[in-house]
Amino acid sequence: MSLLKIEDLYASIGDEKILNGLSLEINAGETHAIMGPNGSGKSTLSYVLSGREDYDVTKGSVLLDKKELLDIEADERSKLGLFLAFQYPIELPGVTGMTFLRTIINSSRIAKNLPELEGIELVKLIRKKAAELEISQDMLKRFVNVGFSGGEKKRFEILQMALLDPKIAVLDETDSGLDVDALRIVGKGVTNLKSKDRGMLVITHYQRLLDHIIPDFVHIMVKGKIIQSGGPDLAKLVEKEGYKSFLNGN
Amino acid sequence: MPIQEETIEQVNLATSKYKYGFSTDLEVDKAPKGLDENIIKLISSKKNEPEWMLDWRLKAFEIWKKMKEPEWAKVNYSKIDYQDIYYYSAPKNTEKLKSLDEVDPELLKTYEKLGIPLNEQKALAGVAVDAVFDSVSVVTTFRKQLEEKGVIFCPISEAIKTHPELIKKYIGSVIPRHDNYFSALNSAVFTDGSFVYIPKGVKCPMELSTYFRINEKNTGQFERTLIIADDDSYVSYLEGCTAPQRDENQLHAAVVELITHDNAEIKYSTVQNWFPGDENGKGGIFNFVTKRGSCLGKNSKISWTQVETGSAVTWKYPSCILHGDNSVGEFYSVAITNNFQQADTGTKMIHLGKNTKSTIISKGISAGKSQNTYRGKVLMQPGAKNARNFTQCDSLLIGDKCGAHTIPYITSKNPSANIEHEATTSKISEDQLFYCLSRGLSEEEAVSLIVNGFCKEVMKELPMEFSVEAQKLIGISLEGSVG
Numbered sequence: 083m084s085l086l087k088i089e090d091l092y093a094s095i096g097d098e099k100i101l102n103g104l105s106l107e108i109n110a111g112e113t114h115a116i117m118g119p120n121g122s123g124k125s126t127l128s129y130v131l132s133g134r135e136d137y138d139v140t141k142g143s144v145l146l147d148k149k150e151l152l153d154i155e156a157d158e159r160s161k162l163g164l165f166l167a168f169q170y171p172i173e174l175p176g177v178t179g180m181t182f183l184r185t186i187i188n189s190s191r192i193a194k195n196l197p198e199l200e201g202i203e204l205v206k207l208i209r210k211k212a213a214e215l216e217i218s219q220d221m222l223k224r225f226v227n228v229g230f231s232g233g234e235k236k237r238f239e240i241l242q243m244a245l246l247d248p249k250i251a252v253l254d255e256t257d258s259g260l261d262v263d264a265l266r267i268v269g270k271g272v273t274n275l276k277s278k279d280r281g282m283l284v285i286t287h288y289q290r291l292l293d294h295i296i297p298d299f300v301h302i303m304v305k306g307k308i309i310q311s312g313g314p315d316l317a318k319l320v321e322k323e324g325y326k327s328f329l330n331g332n
Numbered sequence: 333m334p335i336q337e338e339t340i341e342q343v344n345l346a347t348s349k350y351k352y353g354f355s356t357d358l359e360v361d362k363a364p365k366g367l368d369e370n371i372i373k374l375i376s377s378k379k380n381e382p383e384w385m386l387d388w389r390l391k392a393f394e395i396w397k398k399m400k401e402p403e404w405a406k407v408n409y410s411k412i413d414y415q416d417i418y419y420y421s422a423p424k425n426t427e428k429l430k431s432l433d434e435v436d437p438e439l440l441k442t443y444e445k446l447g448i449p450l451n452e453q454k455a456l457a458g459v460a461v462d463a464v465f466d467s468v469s470v471v472t473t474f475r476k477q478l479e480e481k482g483v484i485f486c487p488i489s490e491a492i493k494t495h496p497e498l499i500k501k502y503i504g505s506v507i508p509r510h511d512n513y514f515s516a517l518n519s520a521v522f523t524d525g526s527f528v529y530i531p532k533g534v535k536c537p538m539e540l541s542t543y544f545r546i547n548e549k550n551t552g553q554f555e556r557t558l559i560i561a562d563d564d565s566y567v568s569y570l571e572g573c574t575a576p577q578r579d580e581n582q583l584h585a586a587v588v589e590l591i592t593h594d595n596a597e598i599k600y601s602t603v604q605n606w607f608p609g610d611e612n613g614k615g616g617i618f619n620f621v622t623k624r625g626s627c628l629g630k631n632s633k634i635s636w637t638q639v640e641t642g643s644a645v646t647w648k649y650p651s652c653i654l655h656g657d658n659s660v661g662e663f664y665s666v667a668i669t670n671n672f673q674q675a676d677t678g679t680k681m682i683h684l685g686k687n688t689k690s691t692i693i694s695k696g697i698s699a700g701k702s703q704n705t706y707r708g709k710v711l712m713q714p715g716a717k718n719a720r721n722f723t724q725c726d727s728l729l730i731g732d733k734c735g736a737h738t739i740p741y742i743t744s745k746n747p748s749a750n751i752e753h754e755a756t757t758s759k760i761s762e763d764q765l766f767y768c769l770s771r772g773l774s775e776e777e778a779v780s781l782i783v784n785g786f787c788k789e790v791m792k793e794l795p796m797e798f799s800v801e802a803q804k805l806i807g808i809s810l811e812g813s814v815g
Contacts, residue, residue, distance in 0.1 A: 133769070155769065156769035157773055157774050160769070160771055161772050165770075168767065172761075172766075172767035173764075174764060174781075174782060175785065175786070176782065176785025176787075177781055177784075177785035185773065186771040186772060189771075189772050193772065242771060246772070
């Protein structure tokens with residue numbers, strides 16, 4: 083049974099049609115990669131899945147665990163187990179990393195009918211997960227994403243993912259702005275989060291991220307829909323020949 | 333002071349959004365509406381005041397009659413009819429209460445709803461409470477423990493009789509009757525308030541706290557607070573304010589005077605949550621308050637911290653006059669306006685002594701269709717050699733129908749003085765909201781998180797017991813401000 087089922091999804095901004103009948107199924111335990119040239123609608127897909135309001139969804143359905151996501155707000159989608167790692171994480175001046183993490187962890191625990199975590203227990207949990215991503219205590223005292231380097235921003239995204247423990251994680255261009263070392267840390271962090279209960283959707287322009295997060299399936303997206311699917315080898319083909327051949331094939 | 337969950341629930345059921353909006357049915361003793369000499373004489377006689385106090389009031393009334401209501405603040409409100417207000421209203425049977433058992437149970441229930449434990453056994457260790465209901469102080473807790481240290485903490489109406497020498501010496505010494513229209517009015521008709529005296533060398537062993545409650549319809553509240561910290565003493569004082577939800581506007585015109593002698597320190601914190609009016613701008617308190625502290629002694633310090641979330645119209649500038657050499661004035665403020673609220677608030681730091689230092693941190697948050705103005709004055713007088721001021725004014729906008737205004741007045745008459753002013757204006761962006769939402773926070777949780785982050789520098793100045801409550805209050809005040 084599929085964990086996430088996207089069916090015939092159409093979305094636009096104003097008159098511009100961006101998603102044009104996209105369908106995709108992800109089962110628990112699977113990692114899927116969507117690759118595509120600039121402007122193919124990759125980031126729009128991540129925003130539409132997570133519930134950003136700027137888009138008009140004109141047709142289609144997105145089921146997470148059989149529940150329709152398109153009918154509910156972004157915060158409800160998160161509470162159902164959807165997570166989006168942002169391509170460009172947003173700055174929250176005044177809100178320290180620690181405060182932010184404490185707030186989202188407890189909000190998610192309340193949604194799951196778990197008791198809120200306080201004090202030392204909470205700090206221990208955060209520190210453990212942070213250490214795995216080589217995030218220092220000092221970084222958690224800084225304001226969320228303010229003055230973070232590209233690598234710090236992405237590691238902080240993955241830390242949130244680790245703490246929220248989502249059923250489906252969508253990673254939007256997680257490799258952008260990363261140097262080689264940061265890419266290795268982030269890749270390892272994400273790979274550690276693979277589990278038989280979780281599905282992942284990795285959205286990327288370049289193949290290099292997929293050396294660190296090995297996908298089970300690779301899909302090529304052009305003009306708002308998937309035009310070809312295959313195994314990891316498909317990504318290697320893109321690396322070698324670019325997107326040209328796929329574009330011509332259309 | 334944590335508000336009991338159960339209490340919150342009860343009150344939420346009783347009111348819609350403003351959770352303190354209930355009123356209490358009590359038998360009251362009321363003077364007729366309107367203001368003239370006879371009303372002032374009546375107030376004075378109700379309080380069994382000495383002759384000199386009545387004369388002082390009548391003089392203030394003469395001054396007030398010749399003054400005009402100020403119009404320079406950036407606030408608009410319908411004209412106040414000063415003859416249509418009750419100037420005296422007291423819960424009956426409050427004469428000479430010896431213990432809580434004698435307090436009207438309805439009144440105790442009211443304070444329980446407000447989350448203020450007057451019952452001494454239940455009271456938070458370390459906080460003494462004076463409760464002022466309409467115009468009368470109903471009960472002061474922990475008096476015995478304080479008396480042992482020589483600390484006087486009592487209703488000002490009582491202090492006028494028991495400590496006339498202190499009252500005569502200090503009342504009106506920081507804010508003279510003629511200072512402004514509302515201070516003159518208050519001086520004529522004030523009915524109660526708190527009086528605090530900390531003797532030489534004493535560090536007050538607990539937080540002192542006053543809760544003000546306007547209950548009766550059409551009643552003005554004119555409380556007067558006077559705090560004196562003698563040489564080498566310290567006190568931390570907190571006031572909280574609430575009022576029932578009513579369609580008409582009610583007037584609150586308080587006067588607060590602080591005096592510090594050599595090496596003394598007063599920390600004065602306010603959590604102001606008067607009824608702000610409903611979401612259509614109907615009703616709410618007019619809060620026209622004069623607060624000023626005088627650092628008379630050398631090395632003395634006065635620190636104002638305020639969290640202002642209530643009132644329909646606020647006109648308030650807690651200030652410091654830095655007489656003593658090396659004295660320090662501080663002003664930490666969070667002012668939140670939502671719906672149709674208007675706030676014109678800030679501070680005045682008047683530097684007279686050498687090496688005097690002042691810090692102003694003001695955080696204004698505007699939402700809905702509200703207007704939020706910071707108005708601040710920094711004045712370095714010729715004697716203020718090497719004086720320093722640092723001012724930071726930050727404004728945060730939520731939505732696109734509100735306004736934030738910053739109006740600093742800066743004057744230096746001493747070339748060695750150093751003045752810094754920083755100001756920023758920012759807006760909660762759609763991106764920030766979406767980022768928080770995508771992590772499972774509701775819009776209200778997201779706004780509360782961002783706003784609390786914005787205010788952190790001020791919130792950390794609040795006494796521990798109250799900062800949690802203040803944080804919650806910020807969340808509640810901004811409910812419905814987005815989306």
